[in-house]
Amino acid sequence: MTKPSVGIFGLTGCAGDQLVILNCEDQLLDLVALIDVRDFLMASSSNDMACPLDVALVEGAVLSQQDADKLRAIRNRAKTLVALGTCAVWGGVAAMDRGKDRQALLHDVYGDTGLHFDSLPAQALHEIVKVDLNVTGCPIEKEHFLTAIANLLNGSMPVYPAYPVCTECRMQENNCLLIERGELCCGPITAAGCKARCPELRVPCMGCRGPANDANPASLLTAFEEKGFNREAVATRLRTFAPEGAAQ
Amino acid sequence: MNTIVIEHLARVEGHGGITVEWDGDKVGSVRFDVLEGARLLEPLVRGKRYDEVAPILSRICSICSAAHALTSVKATENAFGVRVSPQTELLRELLYLGESIESHALHIFLLAMPDYLNYPSAVALSADKPQAVLLGLRLKKLGNLIQETIGGRAIHPVNVLPGGFGRAPGIGQLMELRSALIEARKDMDTVIDLLAMLPKADFCHGETACAALLTPRLGAYYGGDQVMVADSGERTVLPASGYKTLTNEESVPHSHARHSHFRGKPFMVGSLARLSVHPRLTGRLATALGRLRLQLPAVNPMDNNKAQALELVRDVDRALDITEQGLKDGIKDERPVEVHPREGTGTAITEAPRGLLIHSYNYDAEGRIVGADVITPTALNAASMELSFRRTVEQCAERDEAVITKRLQMVARAYDPCISCSVHLVRRQ
Numbered sequence: 001m002t003k004p005s006v007g008i009f010g011l012t013g014c015a016g017d018q019l020v021i022l023n024c025e026d027q028l029l030d031l032v033a034l035i036d037v038r039d040f041l042m043a044s045s046s047n048d049m050a051c052p053l054d055v056a057l058v059e060g061a062v063l064s065q066q067d068a069d070k071l072r073a074i075r076n077r078a079k080t081l082v083a084l085g086t087c088a089v090w091g092g093v094a095a096m097d098r099g100k101d102r103q104a105l106l107h108d109v110y111g112d113t114g115l116h117f118d119s120l121p122a123q124a125l126h127e128i129v130k131v132d133l134n135v136t137g138c139p140i141e142k143e144h145f146l147t148a149i150a151n152l153l154n155g156s157m158p159v160y161p162a163y164p165v166c167t168e169c170r171m172q173e174n175n176c177l178l179i180e181r182g183e184l185c186c187g188p189i190t191a192a193g194c195k196a197r198c199p200e201l202r203v204p205c206m207g208c209r210g211p212a213n214d215a216n217p218a219s220l221l222t223a224f225e226e227k228g229f230n231r232e233a234v235a236t237r238l239r240t241f242a243p244e245g246a247a248q
Numbered sequence: 249m250n251t252i253v254i255e256h257l258a259r260v261e262g263h264g265g266i267t268v269e270w271d272g273d274k275v276g277s278v279r280f281d282v283l284e285g286a287r288l289l290e291p292l293v294r295g296k297r298y299d300e301v302a303p304i305l306s307r308i309c310s311i312c313s314a315a316h317a318l319t320s321v322k323a324t325e326n327a328f329g330v331r332v333s334p335q336t337e338l339l340r341e342l343l344y345l346g347e348s349i350e351s352h353a354l355h356i357f358l359l360a361m362p363d364y365l366n367y368p369s370a371v372a373l374s375a376d377k378p379q380a381v382l383l384g385l386r387l388k389k390l391g392n393l394i395q396e397t398i399g400g401r402a403i404h405p406v407n408v409l410p411g412g413f414g415r416a417p418g419i420g421q422l423m424e425l426r427s428a429l430i431e432a433r434k435d436m437d438t439v440i441d442l443l444a445m446l447p448k449a450d451f452c453h454g455e456t457a458c459a460a461l462l463t464p465r466l467g468a469y470y471g472g473d474q475v476m477v478a479d480s481g482e483r484t485v486l487p488a489s490g491y492k493t494l495t496n497e498e499s500v501p502h503s504h505a506r507h508s509h510f511r512g513k514p515f516m517v518g519s520l521a522r523l524s525v526h527p528r529l530t531g532r533l534a535t536a537l538g539r540l541r542l543q544l545p546a547v548n549p550m551d552n553n554k555a556q557a558l559e560l561v562r563d564v565d566r567a568l569d570i571t572e573q574g575l576k577d578g579i580k581d582e583r584p585v586e587v588h589p590r591e592g593t594g595t596a597i598t599e600a601p602r603g604l605l606i607h608s609y610n611y612d613a614e615g616r617i618v619g620a621d622v623i624t625p626t627a628l629n630a631a632s633m634e635l636s637f638r639r640t641v642e643q644c645a646e647r648d649e650a651v652i653t654k655r656l657q658m659v660a661r662a663y664d665p666c667i668s669c670s671v672h673l674v675r676r677q
Contacts, residue, residue, distance in 0.1 A: 010263070011285070012284060012285030012287060013287075013668070014307050014308065014309050014310040014668050015261045015262060015310050015311070015668055016307075016310030016313070016403045016404065019261075019310045019403055020402075020403065022354065022358065022388075023388070023389075023392055023402055023403070025385040025386070025388055025392075026385075026389070028385065029371070029374055029378075029381075029382075029385075032371050037371070041258050041259075042260070043259060043358065043359075043369055043370065043371070044258060044259065044368050044369035044372075045258035045259055045368045045369065045657070046372070047258070063285030063286065063287060064285040064286075066283075066285070067285055092307070093289065093292070093304055093307045094287035094288070094289065094292070096292055096304075097292060100292070105291045105292070106286065106288065108288075108290075108291045109286070109290060109291060110286075114286075118285075119285065119286050122287070138307070138404060139310065139403045139404060197400060197401060197406055198406045198414070200415075201400050201406060201407045202414045202415050202583075203400075203406055203407060203409065203414035203415075206300070206303050206406075208303070208404070233297070236295070236296065236297075236300075237300065240303075240304065
């Protein structure tokens, strides 16, 4: 059997999802025996930057014309394109408040020279190209990455939870941070898969995995208002990792 | 006129490149190009509540996410006059050590070492020298175990809050950590041996000014609020609040990058700078220093790879000490100290794995952030990296393009740049 050719790429982001791959310390050498990693700039200086790929794993958001061009070129090379991480799937932290005046923000940080930068409001990959599989998380869960590779090797697609963090948190019988402690916890509308890592530590969910398919934001907004939070504070929190209207 | 353009620097975090030009003996323009997109997190974080700042700004970088989160909460605590418990201080130091162990192991074994032995990657290296790669992976895993145990996650820690931790680790978790650290200690001689055996690499020799945090205990990453700059035997101490004298970014005429200089000179931050500023090493570390033939204060930035190895030895020891102290004294199930927002400014400086990291915030009376300034080690190192690139060309007498190209990449990697981090300070198009 020929090994599937794989490329691992980063657009604009923190490289955290590529780091999760390198953090599979116990599996890494077995993994590279099963796949043929042809293009992985973060880990290798010998890359084929043009070969066709069976699978392209792409992390980061599109924040410049250069990112968009790079993403289109990757799409053209790849049979299957996988978006890795919240930035690639939803836009991530750089997409918060993306209605803000980009030129003003650039001027703020870089002065007049910033006005000439190649800079676009942050976009998720699916806003530019067709994405075949979304693996969300900020960063992605190691197990989700390994499941994705195992499935792709077998010609299938992994299935990730459609239910919210709240469900996982309840299964672990944690005290509810929202209802019992009145904290601004985004668990009810955030995609599960993290085993409710934050509430498990008594830390309210920030929504870093992006919205759950099954979520009901309207009812959550009401619940927050009943707890005395103002609508704007809640809306700001909900926009941190995924911009408004970033539906898949 | 000869020009070398390295468009995409491999085996580093983020997107960067190198451009150098020379004409006979004269080296012309030398640039460290940062090609990352601008995420503009500093202006975007404005208006957010104080408890949202660390989770957002830790996303600047994955490899140093714990450093960003810890420096962020410390800046916020400084702004509000919050004092955390001794247990929190100790566990934060442990988290910092975990990140440094992971980051150094990743850098030494997976990113830097393949160059010395002429392999394109750690995977390729593992076919012939599995021992070195497996050792690197074991130590990386140890660093991640510490980060998971204390920070709740290996990347972007979730347990780090203004005032303390969401939940302190349990005794069972610390016992697991203790066993892993005791195992890792046995590997430390091999770490030093492997680094001592690498071919000599002294491509950019020269006087190197260094800056590092003055910490109450030698070699700490977290704690202390003064910076020492060591330059040709002259030592200057600066308070954290005056960090702008250190980061007096200058416009470079040929571009719009802003570089940091101290009294007109580039300076280096990171492992080698820390050891240069605090060169008193004793016992096992002094022996390791001798075996590595590591010259302090720094005269060869390539030695940063060896300096990281030395820090690995020290950090594993210190992490074990803290873990044992925790087991001996017991870990209390503390909640974070209560935080009462007030109008004001808070600045924190720490030592991220790759050098000085500064977060400085202004808050309004409701605890909403009005302004954020983040200065990262890679941005501080940018001017020093360019000086080293220049010396690399100058010191390659035969001016062989292939040799220079390889050396430039090795020099860049030795600085262990984190380009995602640097982007808001150094940018060129």
